[in-house]
Amino acid sequence: MIYVSLPEEKSRPLAFYLAMEEFVARHVDEEHCFFMWQTEPSVIFGRNQLIENEVNTAYCRRHGIRMYRRKSGGGCVYSDMGNVMMSYVTKDENVNFTFNRYVNMVALVLCKLGVEAKATGRNDILIDGRKVSGNAFYHIPGRSIVHGTMLYDTNMRHMVGSITPSDEKLLSKGVESVRQHVALLKDYISIGLDDFKRFVRQQLCVGERRLTEADVEQIERKMRDEYLSDAFIYGKNPRYTIVRRRRIEGVGDFEARMELKNNIIKEVNLLGDFFLTGDLGALLQRLKGVPLQAEAIREALPERVDDVVHRLSREQLVEVLTINNKQ
Secondary structure: OEEEEOOOOOOOOHHHHHHHHHHHHHHOOOOEEEEEEOOOOEEEEOOOOOHHHHEOHHHHHHOOOEEEEOOOOOOOEEEOOOEEEEEEEEOOOOHHHHHHHHHHHHHHHHHHOOOOEEEEOOOEEEEOOEEEEEEEEEEEOOEEEEEEEEEOOOOHHHHHHHEOOOHHHHHHOOOOOHHHHEOOHHHOOOOOHHHHHHHHHHHHOOEEEEOOHHHHHHHHHHHHHHHOOHHHHHOOOOOOOEEEEEEEOOOEEEEEEEEEEOOEEEEEEEEEOOOEOOOHHHHHHOOOOOEOOHHHHHHHOOOOOOOOEOOOOHHHHHHHHHOOOOO
16 A cells, blocks of 8 residues: 655645545555545534534634535544544445455554454444544545544544534443543553554555645645535535434434425435445435325335445335434
8 A cells, every 4th residue: 555645744724635535536546545644623524414413613613623524424523633534545446345444454553553443333443342433435436535533632622512413323322421432542552643653654555655746736726626615514504394313223323304395305305424325316316206105205216225325225214204203
């Protein structure tokens, strides 16, 4: 695997590294690429999440914590200079293989440091049953991008204050607070953060690709034009007349917002921290003009929907849309 580095190491906005992932995926012709980065205090929420549901915006503004959206699914995370973000870009397009390969690869690195880390759940790495790393992925043509956190010594006060996860999610994992749910790596290893980063690079990478100043200019242009735009960060609140909420273990939290007329679906949007593996818009388009009835929706959907939403079955999607469960 090749390590991708920048011509100048300096503090950059979180959005720069999201744009950098895309640049590497589109322009660096290597089988596997990897790089690590850190950023000033920021929250980053998933592609299909509403900022109002996930982020305590007042707290963030009060404490100078920046807010960003990414193109992958998954939940909202807090990041700062005590957290190492990791990015993996590969030509592999098999979702399960790529995601499992990466998560287990990182867990193995921790094990080599004497940490009993385990890859578990749909996207986590745990130490003593507590989360030290969460990960997400998305596709562009011909490439898969996986990125995730590694909590070394994160500011827990800001993490708790800036993110507003649902009570259901916390209760489902059997914890009473975010702090009980999270492990900090510094409590389990004897080396500092910089030495940890060097160790990870030595274990995973055998070469280096240094980007040029011209490459950086392209990345910064994409960051400004797309990732820093209000339209991308905040999006548009979908219109709705009815809401269905449901949590499916191992798949994610779902919030379906539907605009109805005479019980016919006119518009539908699916929000949450699930992982996309295909075109959600095309899938939901099938439901426009369909009665809000389980059998009608079932007939309108393809037999398989897990090639669009990771691990989701057609019957589960029917239940999300039709069962009046707002818990």
